[in-house]
Amino acid sequence: MTALGTAYWRLWSSSGLSNLADGIVKVALGLVAVQYTRSPALVAGLATVLSLPWLVFALHAGVLADRVDRRRAMLTANVIRAGLLASLTAAIALGFGSIWLLYVVALGLGLAETVHDTAAQAILPQVVGRDQLTRANSRLYAAELTANEFAGPPVGGFLVAAGAFAAFAAPSALWIVAIVALFFVPGSFRAERTRETSVREDLVEGLRFLWENRILRILAIMVGGFNFATSAMITIFVLHAVGPSSAMGLSEQAYGFLLSAIALGSFAASFAAERIELALGRTRSLVLSLLTGAALVGIPAVTTNPYVIGAVFFLGGAGVVVWNVVVVSLRQRIIPDHLLGRGTSGHRLVAWGTKPLGALAAGLLAEVVGLRPVFAGAAALILALVLLCPREW
Template identity: 60%
Template sequence: MTKRDPVARRPLGASYWKLWSSSGLSNLADGVFSVALPLVAITYTQSPILIAGVSLALRLPWLIFALQAGALADRMDRRTLMVVANTTRALALVTLAVAALMGLGSIWLIYVVGLAIGFAETIYDTSAQSIMPQIVGRDQLSRANGRLYAVELTANQFVGPPLGGFLVAAGAAIAFTVPAGMWLAAVGVLLLIRGSFKVQREGEKTTIRADIAEGLRFLLGHRILRTLAIMTGIFNLASSASFAVFVLYAVGPESAMGLNEPAFGVLLTASAIGSLLGSLVAERIEDWVGRSRSLMIGTVGGAIMLGVPAFTTDVWLIGIGFFLGGVTVVLWNVVVVSLRQRITPDRLLGRVNSGYRLIAWGTMPLGAALGGLVGEWLGLTWVFGLSAVLSLSLLAFMYILTDRAMDAAEQDAVP
């Protein structure tokens, strides 16, 4: 792999650090919300299928709206889209908080709000990944993405989950109001970033449909990007299956692990600690062992994380597995996201990101549904074991993802 040019070490700039701060607040809200929602949901039902439906509602928008979100990110100001998306997510959570105070909460209302938040998330995440090359130079992307992952994962997985567990113990209304306020605070910081983040378009006006088709042609016609999207989609299917039902395996006096809500949140911080470490060392590992070996390490580590609950209920062993998975999955993400940003023309980046996520994230609702069905029919340990096997099968794709092939793709890229 080509070594980084020394110019990549120049300062990332004030706009980057405002984006970094806003992302930290937004992801802290995500972390609280991601734990609070299933913990509140299990107060309404103990059915694995209905609990898996919460993850299905959150991820289904990636399957049906991702392409449109990408087209919007290439047509409109990306920062404005992020502001609108976070405001929408905050208002949706306020709705749940009010319902909880009035005694009107239900699993069905959680599904509706989950869908609304999921649609907003498709717009926010697509715009957030697409705006990065407008904030920093392409030669700085690995470092910028690594630092961004550090704050996102610290907030989303280290601070957010235990905070979410404690807030649920204090009451559902509080657990939903706090992350809503965090999303609004993130909006305030985004508004401090100066400049326009609308991509200049040349030529005749086109339709949304034509824009989507152009982005898909680029993605599906690029062997490296296509392979990475498929691999990520398979892993996300496996991980969604596992984590959609893990709350039933871990929480409650009759569960396999017997944890309470705060302890569950603390357990999830094991992967957060690993993720934070991974985000800080990812660029160094990428330079040291190369991109191809980095992706192999990410694949094996992810399988360990998903599979360890199939063999033990020991909280320490599961925590170690989550820690290893956190390190390696973030290593994978930094390598893949930075490569995709480098080899995709900026005018197509929103659409390519959304098309990639349609493949990579569109499998999540299917994984959540499969996790619920397998857990209902065969038991929860089968979900974890099968997910690990599916993750390991991704090593079969590595003959395509050589360092030479990825270097060539980067060199042939058109800005």
């Protein structure tokens, strides 16, 4: 089995550090937000703003990733994220913190994340061979999900308990270290361009390729539905779980540990994803992922037992990483290198652009019908996606 190489492992290190920072921030934003407001709509609105750039800016991020050096795009995005967090930390220290300042920072972080993550998926086939993509993605997801969802949530919970200043200063420092690791990835990672084109032509070319490929089109729609449901659940779950007036009555630290069960399952499955795909095939692997995902978002509707919820979160996290390894590796093999940024961003426009819509819908519905019906509805939506799963590959 061919080694993945030094450049890959430096990229892997940078990605792990970036995702640890990202995991801390996403938990910290919600926990700090509830210190300013207990309104479900305002708390959900923060998550909406954080993921909104995937809906309005994803296509342009893809064009950028296909026009510039992808490593430099990732470096620039992380510089912006570190700077935003440093500015927020200073504002909080000076007593200027507010829910509206969190909204502004969340929007900036979301824009930078859109550029970074699009370039990160497009750069991988340039770093390793296409025949190594399943293994490379498995190792990368092990680092990313462990950092983002296993280590990040409990660390974020402890940091918020120590103070908002610490909660935002730590990820800013982590992004700086990630910049250093990525800086030492050697080589040029600009896609070859055979002719000069306008931004509009680039956008149309990428969307046409995605739409005309039946498998990629169906998978994008399925991921969009899945992310709508999971975003709806996660956005309001903090209100269900944290505080003496909540259904579960957890502390910030306990909430972080509970969420980390998702990443623990993802970490375990990342080492088995390649074998699961070989044993079950792509279709059965994706159906299994959908079933565990439905259980993940639906379990808070039927119990408040943190141990039961944690066990189901573990299985749901395992299903998520199996889905990601199968689908992302397939997409990286199908899409030509000069279109990979736009193909990735077009997929994520549908797949991730639904996240702010899910967060917004959850906040509004929860105000009217309560939290548990939203959890149940999210589970029903994911189960319906099984009907779309491709039978032929």
